[in-house]
Amino acid sequence: MSKVTVVGAGNVGATCANVLAFNEVADEVVMLDVKEGVSEGKAMDMMQTAQLLGFDTTLVGCTNDYAKTANSDVVVITSGIPRKPGMTREELIGVNAGIVKSVAGNILKYSPDAIIVVISNPMDTMTYLSLKSLGLPKNRIIGMGGTLDSSRFKYFLSQALGCNANEVEGIVIGGHGDTTMIPLARFATYKGIPVSTLLSAEKLDEVVKSTMVGGATLTGLLGTSAWYAPGAAGAFVVESIVKNQKKMIPSCVALDGEYGQSDICIGVPAIIGRNGVEKIVELELNAEEKELFAKSAAAVHKTNAVLKEIHAL
Numbered sequence: 001m002s003k004v005t006v007v008g009a010g011n012v013g014a015t016c017a018n019v020l021a022f023n024e025v026a027d028e029v030v031m032l033d034v035k036e037g038v039s040e041g042k043a044m045d046m047m048q049t050a051q052l053l054g055f056d057t058t059l060v061g062c063t064n065d066y067a068k069t070a071n072s073d074v075v076v077i078t079s080g081i082p083r084k085p086g087m088t089r090e091e092l093i094g095v096n097a098g099i100v101k102s103v104a105g106n107i108l109k110y111s112p113d114a115i116i117v118v119i120s121n122p123m124d125t126m127t128y129l130s131l132k133s134l135g136l137p138k139n140r141i142i143g144m145g146g147t148l149d150s151s152r153f154k155y156f157l158s159q160a161l162g163c164n165a166n167e168v169e170g171i172v173i174g175g176h177g178d179t180t181m182i183p184l185a186r187f188a189t190y191k192g193i194p195v196s197t198l199l200s201a202e203k204l205d206e207v208v209k210s211t212m213v214g215g216a217t218l219t220g221l222l223g224t225s226a227w228y229a230p231g232a233a234g235a236f237v238v239e240s241i242v243k244n245q246k247k248m249i250p251s252c253v254a255l256d257g258e259y260g261q262s263d264i265c266i267g268v269p270a271i272i273g274r275n276g277v278e279k280i281v282e283l284e285l286n287a288e289e290k291e292l293f294a295k296s297a298a299a300v301h302k303t304n305a306v307l308k309e310i311h312a313l
Helices: 011-022 038-047 089-110 123-134 145-161 201-212 214-222 228-242 287-309
Strands: 003-007 028-033 058-063 074-077 115-118 141-143 172-174 181-183 247-256 262-273 276-280
Touching: 003 011, 003 089, 003 228, 011 028, 011 038, 011 228, 028 038, 038 058, 074 089, 074 228, 089 115, 089 123, 089 287, 115 123, 115 228, 123 141, 123 247, 123 262, 123 287, 141 262, 141 276, 145 172, 145 181, 145 201, 145 214, 145 228, 145 247, 145 262, 172 287, 181 201, 181 287, 201 214, 228 247, 228 262, 247 276, 262 287
Parallel strands: 003 028, 003 074, 028 058, 074 115, 115 141
Antiparallel strands: 141 247, 172 181, 172 262, 247 262, 262 276
16 A cells, blocks of 8 residues: 655645645545645545546545554655745745754654655755755655756747747756756756757747746746646656656756765755655766756855754754
8 A cells, every 4th residue: 555645735735745645655645734625625526526527536635634644655745835925035034944854854754764765945946955854864865856847948949949839858957946956958958959059049048938937937927936837746756756756857966076066955866766765867968967967056055055054044
């Protein structure tokens, strides 16, 4: 029996749970939220689609009852608040750090062997906080950001090529932010053919820029942050763990000398399987890519430093 818990039944968390159920990734999916009735209502709504969509996963909703999450194989943390007008970055990190630490601590009381997938923002810093505050081995903490950014990169590549997105490969590394992510255009392919031979340098540069502001573009259109792709990206990582698929997924993971970085959680390609991070894949970056990665890491280190300033670590 496989079991997955999603903490936070907002748009992203509910979408993640819905995708997990529809794809029958686990036998049971538990949604937990602090707001009375929300997760119970959404779980009931989703369960009423089971006979229409033909899935057998059981969905359970609960309000702050961590006992219901017991013996989860994987736990997805989406909880936290979005940045509000007038709120400083430090204030946002302070509030979300408190939420994520509390959630992760409660989860481990009931599921001490769980692998944790972090979606909460700022994602790189919340992944690092989880790693440092919980004392878990680094293979059991994974941030979802690179999965989403790479999916967006492949979407924009497919639009530029006029092709099926499932036949495009593209990797985004670095921090999960519109100034820190690095879409690796040099490694992008269409059915094994380098995309750089199919698109002009100008068009490829446009794709890279569109990817980097992908989240902001959607926020501008929707008036709030996106949820379908972020939720599905979280479910994609969970599926590779639960089913031991050992997929290479760009993920926010702890580095210990890889890519010349240490004491940081940042996006790089990793093999994700039953043990969480099975292996970090080190790409041969060129001088320009190395410089971009170093700058991205420096920005993430700077955000992480706020955790110490506010005594979250």
